[in-house]
Amino acid sequence: MRPEINAVTDRIIARSQKTREEYLALIESHNSKTPSRERLAAANQAHTYAACPALDKSELIGGKWPNIGIVTAYNDMLSAHEPLKDYPDIIKTAVRKYGAIAQVAGGVPAMCDGVTQGFEGMELSLFSRDIIAMSTAIAMSHDVFDAGICLGVCDKIVPGLMIGALRFGWLPFIFCPSGPMTSGISNSEKAKTRQLYAEGKVGRKELLESESKAYHEEGTCTFYGTANSNQMMMEFMGVHMPNSAFINPRNPLRAALVKATGVRASKITHLGDEYLPLGKVISEKAIVNAMVGLCATGGSTNHMLHLPAMARAAGIIINWQDFEDISEATPLLARVYPNGPADVNHFHAAGGIAFLIDQLLEGGLLHDDVLTVMGKGLSNYTQEPFLDGDLAVWQAGTKKSHDEDILRPLSNPFAPTGGLRLVKGNIGRGCVKISAVSQDHHEIKAPARVFTSQADFHEAFKAGELDKDVVVVVRGQGPRANGMPELHKLTPALGVLQDKGFKVALLTDGRMSGASGKILAAIHVTPEALNGGAIAKIRDGDIIHINANGIIEALVNEKEWEERTATLPDMSYSHNDIGRELFTVFRNNAGAAEDGASQFEY
Template identity: 60%
Template sequence: MSVRAEIAAVTEKIAERSAATRAAYLARIAAAREAGPRRGSLSCGNLAHGFAACAASDKAALAGEAVPNLAIVTAYNDMLSAHQPYERFPDVIRQAASQAGGVAQVAGGVPAMCDGVTQGQPGMDLSLFSRDVIAMSAGIALSHNMFDAAVFLGICDKIVPGLVMAALAFGHLPAVFIPAGPMPSGLANDEKARIRQLYAEGKVGREELLAAESKSYHGPGTCTFYGTANSNQMLMEVMGLHLPGASFVNPNTPLRDALTRAATKRALAITALGNDYTPVGEVIDEKAVVNGIVGLHATGGSTNHTLHLIAMARAAGILITWDDFAALSEKVPLLARIYPNGLADVNHFHAAGGMGFLIGTLLDAGLLHEDVRTVAGGGLAAYRREAVLGADGEAAWRQAPQTSHDETVLRPAENAFQTTGGLKLLAGNLGRAVVKVSAVKPQHRVVEAPAVVFASQEELIAAFKAGELDRDFVAVLRFQGPRANGMPELHKLTPPLGVLQDRGFAVALVTDGRMSGASGKVPAAIHVTPEAACGGPIGKVRSGDVVRLDAASGTLAALVEESEWAARQPAREDLSGNQCGTGRELFTAFRAMAGPAEEGAGVISFDAPERAA
């Protein structure tokens, strides 16, 4: 089925807006393709350094230009449960490359921080900026001009977007993303949330809380709730950078290893040395980006991607805006209920039919572009399949189920959980923001109440513990944007706000910070832009002002007399306390250069006209 007219119209608008920047990008990667990689053009000293540590057979192969060399860019560390399985992936990849007649080298590593560890801590101020550091680090890894393709080992929040940005900077090279999979299911997510709220109320102690958290996050693999990490995996599959069905296979299983071997062989098969050359800069085009946004809405994915997808698209010369997200959200139904949008986790989603079913039903409904390039070949129709272990122990594929195995978790497009997507754009005299409505019950999607203004999450928590917030209110938490302190996630606020909502109060959060993929049942207008540190109108709010967050109509406003509002000056805040310590002094230049949330909140310029100006 061809794509619906409404989806095509958004895609065409993006293509028109991006015409100049996309053409310039394609010209750059075409020139890079002509220039190299050409190991034969390296000096003997260059080449000798490049393969000095290789086995004799690999040196002989790399001395010429006929054998493909595969770069491994890894985000391995053994502190992140999601990335710990990557420790042994390079050995698996090197062996598979050798069997396929190629060579593989670890080209470089990139940093990978765990937002779960840094949540509510000073280190979280570095989290968003780590995306651009990862992109730069991966760029250094690929700068040796030794490689014909690359595989990228990364899963979590900022890591995959940063790796995609780097891959697109080397857009003439094929790029395959290799996941490691989610950990098996542990303590149910709703039970984990219940214990967190009891702890926030002082009804259980740290020992009980730690026991619950340890049962939730209990082994190697990605956290199983549907946050940014698992949204990343969905995106990589629906945008054609994974092999079909690769996203949610558990780590350290025969099928997981077989998929890693298959991804390696496929990366070597699509280099410019063969007949199926598939450069990543042509895989990620306007249609692929729209497919990613559609997948995000259909699954109720992470709000972080209203930042990351913008930055990733710009790396390919494609300019998308929050208005594109909003237009698509009106046309794309919500098809998945995965915590925090429901009680299930990603293992339940995978068992219900997973990505193969999801992509199939979206294609049948005309909500995805099928005519795209992918690393698997054959357009997006190839992603209707699911991966299985063949009789020979290698990866094989079969038709994914055409009916959901559990419609409490995953539904067909004609029987959606709701007719619109999981994200909503808000606008008004407080600026522009996004809200994740898929996890918020309809009766809580409109809140009109007096504001209580805070400049830090610690202030809000202290007010909660002092019993000062047992009432209807809108928490306005400002000076949390990229220029102020790096735009940290604010999940430390979820339990106390959830407690207050459960007590029957109408509560909401308005902030220029982030809540991301784990945004829960309390309505939160996040990424408010312009941010307070740049003089944004969120800085004009005073405690007692009535604020209306209306996720139904898409408005966010302080209900203050227009003349009084115009006369007010935005507040200023002493930010010196969050500029140093835990490495924050290393990112002074990043805070000074960071772009607004609507432009991806990054520091890397991709020559978009409005940033260049």
């Protein structure tokens, strides 16, 4: 192992000792060799199997077959989750052949940031993660299951499923995705049309036509945003069937992988000889592996919120300094849009996750000595699935990238360090994703223009007020202010300003999209403005210095800065309508961004 990775791992283990011990004690307290349902009274059990087919009912009543609970994020409005409709029936049929039963334990909400981007519904997006965690807990709370399968794909859904599942960490869980849609128009063509629309050079008809050619069928969006970063991390943490992340929904191999998920779940319960509880699979080393994967691929900044929240659900405490140090030690090996022109289908064809994990293991950047749902060793994930009849079988993955414009070996990285960085200074602490930002835009010193909403920014942009070097400050966007929406709608306009030759950057206590692009953006700034964070001290015209290598500061006289009063934004406009009034308790209790902006204390 590289000493830098070991050093981060060791300090996470030391920092988490008490909370991790408490968590593992929770798992041990549920240790049993009998089916979980047997501890319930007869009447309680009867409700469990009242609607079951005869065979399932007889085995639930008197047999020792394991019962697998399926938690699904299915809906047929969202392309990524529409394929999940048939998965429970596929799983049920598959596991019966291997002496197990599966039931849909419950559903969780799945909303799409692509639909709500720039509108009021986006303010519920981050909080939906914790609602999903609670919904998962409700589904599993019947306590009649011996394993779980989580069906979900996108931004907040997978982190929420993971948080909820980890609170039942004595059970094995396998995560099962739907895969990406096939490639539509190129991402660069899509981005160009968006920018032309922002400039008023094409209309809404042309914009919608372009978007519909990009998002055109069932499956996950093909750019490397939060949804596909989710799937990468599930592989690096060992909770998928190996290399199942990026198989398209219509590919016959996808159905075979769903079958294999059910069969494997039935074999790793506490009733058999391969007991692999989720709470032991998700260890400190597994979390470090996920961080390495995120940095090596230039993954979504959203996971600098989600991964701390997921880790904490397993008693593991991480922070942004851990990300920074891992990023410094991890070369960038992939360029997938927005970090390059290719999409995840091209990435998969070039060698994909199997090749990437193989390279990182060989370079001592990943811990191989971890548990996965396949047993001991992350090296299980250097294998690729193939069809044998209607079954999935695995064989060694490629040792060579098939396109070094997309995926490179450790000996020839795109950059010597990873794509995510910590920035800090008298404004607070924040994150920068630099993998898509060209080197000449990594630093800026320019006057601030302060806004408290995306709408105000767009008015100023359309009026030509921002045609200059500028650091756009959008504050009042943190979790306690308005639920920390993504501000991706700013990207096309900021891109226009940069293409005009102006030096431009974004500074915000909100989130940017997992598709963060070519603009230098210091995001997730904490403490947030509504908590009196120093971002609330910035005034129009203050010179702001942002350096992707670690700095966010207001170049204001130190004494004046200390004495300056924070201007707390009035967020009342953002607390009603489209259901936002129901989330007052969430806004009031949300944690800091660096802690995952979570509602939960354990």
